[in-house]
Amino acid sequence: MAYSLRALKLVVAAAALAASARAALGACSKDIALRITNVYENSDVKFHYDYCENIKDGRGFTAGIAGFCTGTADAWEVIQEYHKLTGGKDAFSPMDRALAKLAKSGSASTSSIKSYCKVWSKLGLTDPRFRRAQDTIRDRLYFVPSQKTADKLGLQLHVSRSFLYDTGIQHGTGDDRDGLDALIARTNKAFTAPAAGNSSSTLAINGKKVDEVVWLKKFIKVRQDDLKNPREAYNRAGNAWAHTVYRIKSYAYIVSKQQYMFSKTVHILDNDGARMDVNCGGVASFPSRRRRRLDGRPLRRLHQ
Ligand SMILES: *[C@@H]1O[C@H](CO)[C@@H](O)[C@H](O)[C@H]1NC(C)=O
Numbered sequence: 001m002a003y004s005l006r007a008l009k010l011v012v013a014a015a016a017l018a019a020s021a022r023a024a025l026g027a028c029s030k031d032i033a034l035r036i037t038n039v040y041e042n043s044d045v046k047f048h049y050d051y052c053e054n055i056k057d058g059r060g061f062t063a064g065i066a067g068f069c070t071g072t073a074d075a076w077e078v079i080q081e082y083h084k085l086t087g088g089k090d091a092f093s094p095m096d097r098a099l100a101k102l103a104k105s106g107s108a109s110t111s112s113i114k115s116y117c118k119v120w121s122k123l124g125l126t127d128p129r130f131r132r133a134q135d136t137i138r139d140r141l142y143f144v145p146s147q148k149t150a151d152k153l154g155l156q157l158h159v160s161r162s163f164l165y166d167t168g169i170q171h172g173t174g175d176d177r178d179g180l181d182a183l184i185a186r187t188n189k190a191f192t193a194p195a196a197g198n199s200s201s202t203l204a205i206n207g208k209k210v211d212e213v214v215w216l217k218k219f220i221k222v223r224q225d226d227l228k229n230p231r232e233a234y235n236r237a238g239n240a241w242a243h244t245v246y247r248i249k250s251y252a253y254i255v256s257k258q259q260y261m262f263s264k265t266v267h268i269l270d271n272d273g274a275r276m277d278v279n280c281g282g283v284a285s286f287p288s289r290r291r292r293r294l295d296g297r298p299l300r301r302l303h304q
Pocket of ligand 1 (some may be wrong): 196197198214
């Protein structure tokens, strides 16, 4: 009896593992998800590890692959991660005290870290350890939390899991009224009855069977509404979010073409609405248009 119960538990655990393995983004589909967001934020499928600039958005210097900011503490996390890889003595060390202080106070000031961008850009180009530190913090702060939320919802399709990552990067994974969790709660509220559909995945939302693509389409609408009308005042500055609705149109396009699972190539719309391909590994056909400024900068809050 005890034995068979144990065996049953093992079977159940194995089935759960198989289900999560099927749902999670793999190396290639994750790479595509990251690059799609990179197109929206940097107009490029290549990751700009060396990017560094004061874009005067009240968050100090903005730098690297996820727009890490000296005034929101995520840049300081990257540098601490880099210190771990270098043993703590590297080109950033002389700035540590100033950086910790700016991160703690959320200050937009850059006067105490004048050589910051020079150091960041150089290391972004030359030191693989610094690039690894950026990857680690992007995953820790944005990718992993978004995928945990996707697991909780039982999302099986790459397109929805990828959209959750893109939402987490722009809206944050914290607990404010424009954050990823708030948008999901707003979406789920809409489902008071079963909602059938044609995708291969059915979710349990409020105890009702809801087709995953039907759910995703609703979530896309909820996020679009939030971008046009953010609930938090600090996300309304300059109406910047409203100018980023191109990322919503792009994901709506991916869904409309039924690109539910990502393999080698995903067709998206670029920030000017033109069709482009995003390939695993980044080889892409990208029309050489002007580089778009980083408008609608996400508020990158640490959730703690
Ligand atoms: C599912 O497919 C049928 C037949 O093509 C269509 O009529 C229906 O609108 C689809 N349902 C959804 C939710 O897309």
